[in-house]
Amino acid sequence: MADVFVVSDFNAELASRFIRVDPNSPVLSVETAPYGQVFQTLSAERPGSEAMTLFVWTRPEGIAPSYAALTEGEPVSIERLLDAVDIFAETVKRAAQRFRTVLVASWTRSESGRGFGLLDWSGGGQARALARMNLRLADRLEGHSNVRLLDSQRWLDVARPPRDARYWYAIKFPFTESVAQAAARDVKAAVRAFAGQARKLVILDLDGTLWGGVIGETGWQGVQLGGHDAAGEAYVDFQKALKTLSARGVALGVVSKNTEAVALEAFDQHPEMALRRPDLAGWRINWRDKAENLVELVRDLNLGLQSVVFIDDNPAERGRIAEAFPEVLVPDWPKDPCRFADALRQLDCFDQPSLTAEDRSRVKMYVQERERTESQRAAGSIEDWLNGLGVRVSIDAVGGANLARAVQLANKTNQMNLRTRRITEPEFLRWLSEGRRRQTLAIQVADRFGDAGLTGLISWELADDVLEIIDFVLSCRAMGRQIENLMVHLAVEAARAQGSPRVAAHLFPTSRNGPCREFWKGSGFDEPETDRFIWDAAKPYPKPAFIAVAAGANGAMSL
Amino acid sequence: MDIQTCLSLVYDALGRVNEIRPPEAPVPSQPDVVLVGDEGLLDSLALMTLILTIENLLREKTGQEVPIMQEADFETLTKQFRTPRAIAELIARKP
Numbered sequence: 001m002a003d004v005f006v007v008s009d010f011n012a013e014l015a016s017r018f019i020r021v022d023p024n025s026p027v028l029s030v031e032t033a034p035y036g037q038v039f040q041t042l043s044a045e046r047p048g049s050e051a052m053t054l055f056v057w058t059r060p061e062g063i064a065p066s067y068a069a070l071t072e073g074e075p076v077s078i079e080r081l082l083d084a085v086d087i088f089a090e091t092v093k094r095a096a097q098r099f100r101t102v103l104v105a106s107w108t109r110s111e112s113g114r115g116f117g118l119l120d121w122s123g124g125g126q127a128r129a130l131a132r133m134n135l136r137l138a139d140r141l142e143g144h145s146n147v148r149l150l151d152s153q154r155w156l157d158v159a160r161p162p163r164d165a166r167y168w169y170a171i172k173f174p175f176t177e178s179v180a181q182a183a184a185r186d187v188k189a190a191v192r193a194f195a196g197q198a199r200k201l202v203i204l205d206l207d208g209t210l211w212g213g214v215i216g217e218t219g220w221q222g223v224q225l226g227g228h229d230a231a232g233e234a235y236v237d238f239q240k241a242l243k244t245l246s247a248r249g250v251a252l253g254v255v256s257k258n259t260e261a262v263a264l265e266a267f268d269q270h271p272e273m274a275l276r277r278p279d280l281a282g283w284r285i286n287w288r289d290k291a292e293n294l295v296e297l298v299r300d301l302n303l304g305l306q307s308v309v310f311i312d313d314n315p316a317e318r319g320r321i322a323e324a325f326p327e328v329l330v331p332d333w334p335k336d337p338c339r340f341a342d343a344l345r346q347l348d349c350f351d352q353p354s355l356t357a358e359d360r361s362r363v364k365m366y367v368q369e370r371e372r373t374e375s376q377r378a379a380g381s382i383e384d385w386l387n388g389l390g391v392r393v394s395i396d397a398v399g400g401a402n403l404a405r406a407v408q409l410a411n412k413t414n415q416m417n418l419r420t421r422r423i424t425e426p427e428f429l430r431w432l433s434e435g436r437r438r439q440t441l442a443i444q445v446a447d448r449f450g451d452a453g454l455t456g457l458i459s460w461e462l463a464d465d466v467l468e469i470i471d472f473v474l475s476c477r478a479m480g481r482q483i484e485n486l487m488v489h490l491a492v493e494a495a496r497a498q499g500s501p502r503v504a505a506h507l508f509p510t511s512r513n514g515p516c517r518e519f520w521k522g523s524g525f526d527e528p529e530t531d532r533f534i535w536d537a538a539k540p541y542p543k544p545a546f547i548a549v550a551a552g553a554n555g556a557m558s559l
Numbered sequence: 560m561d562i563q564t565c566l567s568l569v570y571d572a573l574g575r576v577n578e579i580r581p582p583e584a585p586v587p588s589q590p591d592v593v594l595v596g597d598e599g600l601l602d603s604l605a606l607m608t609l610i611l612t613i614e615n616l617l618r619e620k621t622g623q624e625v626p627i628m629q630e631a632d633f634e635t636l637t638k639q640f641r642t643p644r645a646i647a648e649l650i651a652r653k654p
Contacts, residue, residue, distance in 0.1 A: 013604050017579035166614070170607045170628075177608060181578075 002031035004053045004187065005099070007042060009062030010110075011035050011172040015055075018184030026191060028053075035172065038062065039088075042095040053194075054095060055187050057105040057152070059174060060133055063088045070129055071111075081129055082136050089140035096147050100424055101194045101353075103187055104141065105152040106134050110174035112163045145404065145425035148190060148353065155182035189348035195422055196411035199250070199329060199349040200307040200362075201281065202242065203294055206256040206263055208313035210275065211235050212337065216258055220265045226272030231337045238340035239274035249359030250350050251281035251301065251366050255293045255310075260285040281366030290317055291324040300373060301366055302476030304414060304512060309349060356405040358453035365477055368450035375449075387546050390448040391481055395490065396552025398440040398457070403428070405454045406442050410473050414512035416484065416519065418472035418505060437462035437498075440471065441490060444552065445478045452477050458487045460494065467495035467537070469505040472516070482544040484519050492541035500537055507531040565647035566590060568620065572612040573643065576605050590644040596637045606640060613646065625653055 003026075006016045016030040033041040038058055061068035064084030070076040096102040107130055109115070115126040122128065141147050156162035159178035167173045173180065192198065207214050212224025212231050226236045246252055252275070256263060263285045267277040282300055284293035290312075298308055305327040312318050313333060322330040334343050352359065372389075379385035398406045407425050414420065423431070432438055443456025455475035460467050469491055474484055488503075495503045507517055509531060517531065524541075525533035535541060543549075560568075570588040577585040586592060586600050594601045594609070601609065610628050617625040627649060628636070639649050 011604075014579065014608070017604075021579060021581055023582060164611070166611055170611060171604055177575075177579075177612075 002052065003028040004030045004055055004191070006030060006032045006055045006057070007038055008033075008035050008057045009038050009059055010057075010174055012057050012180075014171070014173055014177055014180035015057065015183045015187075018181045019187055022184060022188055024188065025197070026188075026195065028188070028191065036062075039091055042091045052099050053101040053103060053187070053191055054099040055103045055105075056092060057183065058088075058107070059110040060107040060130055061110070063107075064133065067129060067133065070124065071115075071126055075124055076129075078129065078132055081133055085133050085136040086140060089137055092141065092147065093144060096144060097426070100146065100427070101191070102144075102147040103150050103190050104137070104147065105150050105183065106137070108152050108156055110163070110168075112165070145354070145407075146194075150183075150186050150190065152183065155179045155186065158182050185348060189351045190353075192349075193351040194353050194411070194424070196408075196413075197306075198352050198412070199309050201251045201253055201298065201301065201303055202245065202309045202311060203253045203255050203297065204242070205312035205314065205317065206254060206258055206266075206285070209311060209340075210239060210254075211266065211270075215263055215266055219262065220270045223266060223270070225266075225270060232272075234337040234340060236272055236274055238337065238344065241341040241344045243274055243279060245344065245350060246279060246363050247360060248350065248355060249352070249362040251303075251363055252279060253281050253297050253301070254283035254285060255290050255297060256283075256285045257287055257290065258285050278367060279363065281363055282370055289320075291321060294321060294325070294328070301369065302415075302479060306512075309347065311344075352408075354404045354408055356408060356454075358405055358455075361453065365450065365452055368452070369477060372447070372449050386481065386544075388448075389481065389546070391483075391544075391547045392446045393483065393486060393547055393549050394444040394446075394552045395549060396442045396444065398428075398432075398442045398459075402442050402454055406440070406457050409454065409457050409475060410471060413473045413475055414510070415476055415515040416472075416474040416479055417510075417513050418469065418516055418520075419508045420510050420513060421471060432459075438470075439494065441487075442552070443474075443478075443483060443487060445481070445483055447481070456483055456487055458491060460491055462495075462498060462500055465500065466502045466504050467491060467498070467500040469503065472505060479515065482547065485523075485542070485544050486547055486549070488523060488525075488535075489541045489543040492535055492537055495537040496540065503535040503537055503541075505533045507533070560651055562644075562647050562651050565650040566643060568616050568650065569613060569643045569646045572609055572616055575612045576601070576609045579605065579608065588643070590647075591642050594642060594646075595640050599637075599641070606636075610640070613650070617650070625650075627653065 004019055006012050012035065013032050016032040019028055020030045061071060064081055066076045066080040066084055092102060092104055119125050120127040138149050141149055156179055159176055159182060162175055162179050164176050167176055204210055212235060213222060215223050224232045224235065226232050242252055264277060267273055267275065282297050284297045298305055305325050308328045310321045310328050310330045311333060318330045321328055329349055331347060334340065376385045396402060403425055407423060407428050411422050432440060438459065438461045440459035442454050445452045445455050455478035457471050457473040459471040460469045472487065492503050505520060507520055509517060520533045523533065525535045527533050573586050573588060593599050595606050614625060614627060640646055
């Protein structure tokens with residue numbers, strides 16, 4: 001069974017091949033359905049499997065005969081067009097029940113030309129009809145957590161030329177191969193996003209990257225930034241693009257060879273800086289090797305190198321980082337600052353299938369984490385520090401408002417993740433509702449530095465003689481405050497309350513969940529076989545005394 | 560255009576076709592490698608992509624449309640596009 005199933009009303013095999021041969025992770029196998037049979041294929045009893053991504057790429061005239069009639073000059077009511085869209089959307093939604101993820105390309109014109117010219121945006125115009133159809137499709141697919149609409153206009157924007165009729169007559173493909181390649185890249189980015197592989201941190205250089213000039217020589221007053229100057233304006237726009245990214249939950253950090261106090265002055269003092277010091281999750285500004293600084297900063301933020309994008313105007317520094325850390329994404333970077341913002345916006349590594357409140361406030365949380373770490377260094381002992389943190393945990397059943405975040409957490413967390421189970425919302429709900437006695441708790445963590453949000457997830461199922469922990473997931477933002485121990489305590493208490501004699505946790509090792517294994521090995525559980533941990537539920541598992549626990553709005557369990 | 564220039568252009572187009580082939584099995588840039596027909600390395604989609612890419616490159620190079628696939632039945636096509644050398648000779652014959 002292939003990873004991606006491509007369905008189209010035209011010959012989309014070119015796109016399939018670009019997806020198949022792309023060596024970047026994840027490498028995907030692809031199956032292409034016979035073209036021109038979209039409705040039949042999508043409606044077939046079992047067109048795919050729950051492990052597959054379905055990619056549906058169609059022409060508007062291939063889905064709506066009324067649109068074809070419109071392009072031929074017939075008067076067609078908008079209602080007829082929208083009815084056709086509704087039928088297509090319903091078919092896609094039904095198919096979505098059988099696939100893990102469904103990606104649907106928005107519609108663009110498949111022919112070059114001027115449509116109806118001056119009348120194209122009038123009542124019966126093609127441009128207007130197409131816009132209405134796309135909006136209707138987006139509306140109809142909205143709210144389905146495993147279905148996403150891909151903006152196919154982007155693929156045409158980067159292709160030169162996007163259309164060439166020879167491709168249609170030769171291979172029944174309405175665009176050029178560059179469009180197929182761009183589509184393939186977008187599909188891969190979406191698959192990565194659903195697999196929780198989005199990048200979370202952009203590490204930036206300063207001189208020549210965030211501003212022009214050398215701040216060490218001129219001070220913040222002399223750097224090229226803003227003003228009536230093309231490059232100066234471009235640097236500001238690049239900073240604004242970074243700030244937009246930050247609002248999507250991507251943290252920003254700085255690694256620069258400079259004097260820290262001098263460089264930070266620009267963030268605090270320069271009137272045209274779009275980025276300010278609180279926008280930064282962290283920084284290493286000194287004269288040491290950038291590779292060392294980068295590793296330290298990433299470690300401080302509890303992230304992995306595979307989460308990092310490194311941006312530096314200096315190709316030698318980019319080469320150094322790319323060579324030292326193949327996991328770090330080091331994009332080629334334009335020389336001209338006027339192209340910086342576009343280069344950033346073209347990166348497809350930040351795509352996420354959903355955006356939660358936690359994502360939006362992630363940068364704030366990283367700042368809180370920095371302050372927390374500093375307080376730990378200042379504390380006399382780890383016990384003093386934990387006691388002084390004022391940790392508060394709220395525990396809730398998973399469902400409704402917290403479902404998207406809980407599933408996202410399971411899919412994005414690597415280090416403290418018992419089984420690294422990747423799952424969609426429908427799959428998760430289905431799993432919970434299946435006959436066995438299963439329960440899932442969402443853990444929200446706060447302390448005196450701030451609210452880390454929903455950062456923990458534990459689920460278990462009860463068999464005759466064991467409570468088996470299935471998901472044991474904790475965001476790196478909450479690690480090290482004994483929330484892990486509290487989660488184990490909750491599982492043991494549930495077992496005791498329901499008369500289960502044992503609690504078990506089976507770790508599925510990955511290249512990244514070493515911290516989880518380390519925790520379980522030190523948890524006090526027996527390990528009768530490798531990576532299987534057992535607790536005799538006759539004994540309570542101690543709750544960390546310094547953590548205050550409360551039940552959330554969904555009324556999780558008796559605490 | 561001389562044969563060598565034409566051959567070089569065919570190799571450039573083959574490079575593009577290799578982008579839709581498994582990276583471990585690229586079509587080598589050799590004049591007599593069999594592309595189509597018995598033991599040919601390209602299927603019909605890859606062959607069409609090759610032809611369209613060659614036409615694109617010719618347009619870039621000469622500033623003119625140079626169709627190389629006109630009025631060819633499948634048998635002729637298989638002969639004309641059997642190897643890079645055969646394609647280069649076809650291009651070189653174009654006015």
